[in-house]
Amino acid sequence: MSPISRGFRRRNSGPAGAEGRLPPGQYLTDGFPVLSAGPTPHTPLDQWTFSIRRNGAELKSWSWAELRDLPAETVTRDIHCVTRWSKLDTEWRGVSMDTLLGAVAHDEGYVLAFCDGGYTTNLPIADVTDGQAWVAYEYDGEPLDPEHGGPARLLVPHLYFWKSAKWVRGVELLDHDEPGFWETYGYHMYGDPWREQRYSGD
Amino acid sequence: MEGTAVQRRLTWLVATVTGIVDETPSVRTIQLDVPGWPGHRAGQHLDVRLTAEDGYVAERSYSIASAPGELVAITVERLEDGEVSPYLTEELRVGDQLELRGPVGGYFVWEATDARPLLLVAGGSGVVPLRAIVRERERRGSDAPVRLLYSSRTLTDVIYRDELDAYGDGIAVSYTLTRAQPPGWTGYAGRVNSALLAEVAWPAHDNPLAFVCGPTTFVETVAEALVGLRYPPGQVKTERFGASGR
Numbered sequence: 001m002s003p004i005s006r007g008f009r010r011r012n013s014g015p016a017g018a019e020g021r022l023p024p025g026q027y028l029t030d031g032f033p034v035l036s037a038g039p040t041p042h043t044p045l046d047q048w049t050f051s052i053r054r055n056g057a058e059l060k061s062w063s064w065a066e067l068r069d070l071p072a073e074t075v076t077r078d079i080h081c082v083t084r085w086s087k088l089d090t091e092w093r094g095v096s097m098d099t100l101l102g103a104v105a106h107d108e109g110y111v112l113a114f115c116d117g118g119y120t121t122n123l124p125i126a127d128v129t130d131g132q133a134w135v136a137y138e139y140d141g142e143p144l145d146p147e148h149g150g151p152a153r154l155l156v157p158h159l160y161f162w163k164s165a166k167w168v169r170g171v172e173l174l175d176h177d178e179p180g181f182w183e184t185y186g187y188h189m190y191g192d193p194w195r196e197q198r199y200s201g202d
Numbered sequence: 203m204e205g206t207a208v209q210r211r212l213t214w215l216v217a218t219v220t221g222i223v224d225e226t227p228s229v230r231t232i233q234l235d236v237p238g239w240p241g242h243r244a245g246q247h248l249d250v251r252l253t254a255e256d257g258y259v260a261e262r263s264y265s266i267a268s269a270p271g272e273l274v275a276i277t278v279e280r281l282e283d284g285e286v287s288p289y290l291t292e293e294l295r296v297g298d299q300l301e302l303r304g305p306v307g308g309y310f311v312w313e314a315t316d317a318r319p320l321l322l323v324a325g326g327s328g329v330v331p332l333r334a335i336v337r338e339r340e341r342r343g344s345d346a347p348v349r350l351l352y353s354s355r356t357l358t359d360v361i362y363r364d365e366l367d368a369y370g371d372g373i374a375v376s377y378t379l380t381r382a383q384p385p386g387w388t389g390y391a392g393r394v395n396s397a398l399l400a401e402v403a404w405p406a407h408d409n410p411l412a413f414v415c416g417p418t419t420f421v422e423t424v425a426e427a428l429v430g431l432r433y434p435p436g437q438v439k440t441e442r443f444g445a446s447g448r
Contacts, residue, residue, distance in 0.1 A: 202212070
């Protein structure tokens, strides 16, 4: 039984149309807060690549120019950060992970996304295929800001936003689930906002 | 960036307010008795859950202001358009109960066994987890030398000022006031930038460990400047407050 906080009341009813779009424990924001564990990396685009690896060996790699030549999609999605803000109708442009993973033969069940700055995060393959994930390089019609993960970040909007790894440089194919950066520090291995899977054990 | 796996379930605990300290006109520290609290490390945060009379529930994260081994305390800044912070800073009384769970986060933490020089850079209420680090250093008798650079709008907005000014050997506190400085102010004025950090921060060759906490643009500026001063990115730990935290 939760104690009642007398005098505490709901203040933010949210905009019309938001009903049913806010996962439990989240609140709406119009801003775009930033969360990361260290300094923002700045990799020159002429040195940037996106790679798919297995056992540390590169199976396929795209330069920045090659990635930009791939078919791109513009998608509008709601995003949900584990620190409790949610933002509705965010617009992104990027390359579907289906396109990228389709370039290699694979039967693994998981990927570990790796990034500039040493950040990693783990995802089931089933959650980054079938039109559910992108390598995004534009936000709201503009090139993605470095502080928001530019030049490119993973976009996996149906999971908490730490899974949408900033400064992504590729994925490692894994036959088992392996915790990434925040997952090692007690955050949930899967991170479904609708089941409020914030921390290990939720 | 290796960490220790935390594989226990975080359950909601009922906490009782045992003390309230007004730090500034818009910031207060709330001391809590939390039976079952598993303990925390300096720099971690926790989640607060409030339940209204009509059953409405709101959750927010706050940095822990106290050192490991002390009573759990959070320091909360009132955000005018906020929902939870006005309640915590204006309505909450000693003896009231609320729910919390934690600790959360294992990267932005400092261990007293780490002897490296510490650079702590705070913007506004970003000083809260850094204060926990300083208190832990005092409690544990660490010899790690500390330089704390704390940016506030005005002197009135400085949180924990008496405590910070009372620290002695080994902890050098520098203030910079960005909006207004009182007559005779001998601290710094203006926003933290590369030149100020070059003056105040440990040189990179001292192998320092940096903790930076504050609003997004502040943290971006400071972290970028420290990398420019040749701090290895892995030795610059950041915690950012979003533009819209409520």
